[in-house]
Amino acid sequence: MSIQSAINKELFTPRDERMLVAVEVSRRRRKRMSFLPTGAGGDYNTFICVSVTNTRPHQLLITKVKQFGGSSTFTKRTQWTVEKLRQVNGINPNKDCPEFDLVFDGAVDQWVASSSAEKCLFVQILYHACKTYWEGKVGSLGKVVRQRSQSAPLEVGAGPSVPSPVSAPRTLQSRRKSYVPPRQTEFINCQPKLTAEACTMNLVIFRCKVFMNRLKNRMVANKSRSPARGKDVIK
Numbered sequence: 001m002s003i004q005s006a007i008n009k010e011l012f013t014p015r016d017e018r019m020l021v022a023v024e025v026s027r028r029r030r031k032r033m034s035f036l037p038t039g040a041g042g043d044y045n046t047f048i049c050v051s052v053t054n055t056r057p058h059q060l061l062i063t064k065v066k067q068f069g070g071s072s073t074f075t076k077r078t079q080w081t082v083e084k085l086r087q088v089n090g091i092n093p094n095k096d097c098p099e100f101d102l103v104f105d106g107a108v109d110q111w112v113a114s115s116s117a118e119k120c121l122f123v124q125i126l127y128h129a130c131k132t133y134w135e136g137k138v139g140s141l142g143k144v145v146r147q148r149s150q151s152a153p154l155e156v157g158a159g160p161s162v163p164s165p166v167s168a169p170r171t172l173q174s175r176r177k178s179y180v181p182p183r184q185t186e187f188i189n190c191q192p193k194l195t196a197e198a199c200t201m202n203l204v205i206f207r208c209k210v211f212m213n214r215l216k217n218r219m220v221a222n223k224s225r226s227p228a229r230g231k232d233v234i235k
Contacts, residue, residue, distance in 0.1 A: 003024075007047060007074050008022075011065065011074055016053060016054045018053075020052060021126070022065070024045060024118065025047070025112060026046065027110060044068045047065040048062065048122070049064075058133070059081060059082075060081070060130065061082070062080045062081075062126075063078070063079040080104055082130060082185060084104050085102065085130075086185065087185065087188060088186070088187045089103065090188070090191065098119050099113075130185045134184045
């Protein structure tokens with residue numbers, strides 16, 4: 001089972017959420033947080049995950065997950081709704097790079113992904129998820145405004161205390177003006193292939209690159225352990 005599948009099964013499935021993507025990251029500027037429980041040597045791995053709730057209305061969530069050294073379990077540290085994600089900064093719009101920033105209300109996280117392909121896959125899936133979420137959000141809010149406008153009563157009377165037919169359109173107009181669309185997540189310094197020109201082919205290419213990178217790392221790790229096993233046999 002892959003790490004992503006393990007995270008989804010352990011943390012998100014029990015909460016009736018579905019994980020869309022996870023990327024392993026490290027801070028560009030490491031923060032010192034002595035209050036965090038750590039394993040041997042204070043080592044831990046950090047993952048940024050994007051998930052969506054299965055129940056309606058759907059919520060899009062960004063979660064920081066940690067796996068401490070010597071432990072096979074995962075710990076959910078922080079979770080934000082997409083409404084609090086103000087900006088995604090791809091750092092370099094001209095070439096692939098592993099760095100990216102996530103700007104939340106009152107916080108800026110500067111990350112380095114384990115590879116450029118991992119970062120590109122994460123940003124592309126997050127972009128599509130945000131686009132789908134915000135389009136649905138704007139459509140549902142606009143529908144509510146139209147329903148309220150259509151249900152506004154039009155009363156006509158002779159007495160001065162009864163509102164005239166002219167006042168109703170003014171009331172509807174003021175309601176429409178008071179409607180403010182939600183502030184959507186901004187994507188800056190991202191390559192066009194990740195946003196405006198994103199397509200299924202790019203997604204497949206990034207997934208292949210991620211798979212090959214993980215396979216390469218696994219082979220290197222197994223090769224580094226092989227000499228140590230040989231020495232133990234000789235002894």
